[in-house]
Amino acid sequence: MYALVDCNNFYVSCERVFAPHLEGRPVVVLSNNDGCLIARSQEAKDLGLKMGEPYHLVKPLLEQHRVKVFSSNYGLYGDMSRRVVQVLSSFTSEVEVYSIDEAFLNFSGLKWLTKGEDLLRYGQRVRQTVLRDTSIPTCVGIAPTKTLAKLANRRARLHGTNGVLLLETPAQWEAALADVSVDTIWGVGRRYARKLLDMGIDTGLRLANMPEHWLRRHMGGVVGQRLWRELHGQPCLEWNPAEWDDEDQLHPAHASRRSVTCTRSFGRPQHDAAALSEAVATFTAKAAEKLRRHGVAAHLVTVILGTDRFAPGTEPKTHTAVVSLSASSSDTTRLAQAALLGLQRLRRPGTAYSRAGVLFSGLEPEGQGQLGLFSAPAANQQRSQQLMQTLDGLNARFGRQLVRLAAQGTARNAAGQVQPPAWAGRSAHRSPLYTTGWNELWEVR
């Protein structure tokens, strides 16, 4: 049995923890660059505000109903997420962190819980403890497969007992499947939903009642087949448990990551070579830090430049250039050299770009594969490792990006005042870094 714990409206909950007066008021959180709505409180949903809606289109409505607007504050959300997972891992060591606001618990190990009642009560205790220790509300769905646990979770708030729903028997999950539209099933996205509805397959149960080979044939091969089995109570999605390391960070137990990226939209289009270089160097530094945090090094550096995605026309809006390294690296200076080389190959003078980024792939554990004919001598590698450790240490202690490459440009103007670069994205409504920034700690007066 699996339990899915989902923090409903997680970003809104995080903001409300530090602004309790917003309880009961409509609240929304915007994506990076204040682009669109990515989280809504129930009151905001009731106003008809939709997920992913462009901010500039709904701004009048937000003002009319005095909706509180936040720019996204991932420093805060990431830290709150870590606290929630810490509580969850006190209930079972078998935790899989699926996203910033969801985690699966493997209840199969809890052999002493054989009766439905007991599992239900256990789920309720998980939920109450998370709420007590972090102030974050959750729902819990429990079922024999991840896909059915997801379904149980979605229905827990309205059809569960104290926010927990158990779907243990085929009769129970079939009744639930019959009561949901097919597009709410995990693994059925916009395109498949359209196709299924056109064929009259409108509920989850109708989909589950199609033959297994039909899903294999028409819904992405083995992906569709797995979906069919999951809907029939046969678990066939992988279990990727997480482990805590010495520094209290959670990592998947086996290194499954295939790539690491950092891309951003600019506040306004950029065509200047110097500005683009600074942006790419900055994104490289951020992504390289992530590589080192995961203990991996990259062989391939892909530079990404994007023009206006919404401009009419059919020409490609995304341009990429791949630079391969003779030996894998997680050193910011080495990776930035490669990225700037890629940028030079990619950039067309006079073209205005609205976003840029880097992608690292061909990953392998750090310190491996460096014995090649052309790799740097051991002494250089050791020096590079020490330098990066010092850099990460300083940035962790004194604030992100305090120590940086010259290529990233300066964050201060001639008078020494902190000033965002010309290419910075918009973030007009960000709340303070209550829990992770020395200058922004929560004040209780």
Added chain:
DNA sequence: TCTGGGGTCCTAGGACCC
């Protein structure tokens, strides 16, 4: 004027190589 970012897996054509 204004429409996110980070992932996974899969497909497909063209260049290039042997």
Added chain:
DNA sequence: TCTGGGGTCCTAGGACCC
């Protein structure tokens, strides 16, 4: 007339998830 086949890399795009 007839003009291979298999492999890799690059680039772009489509589907899904959060």
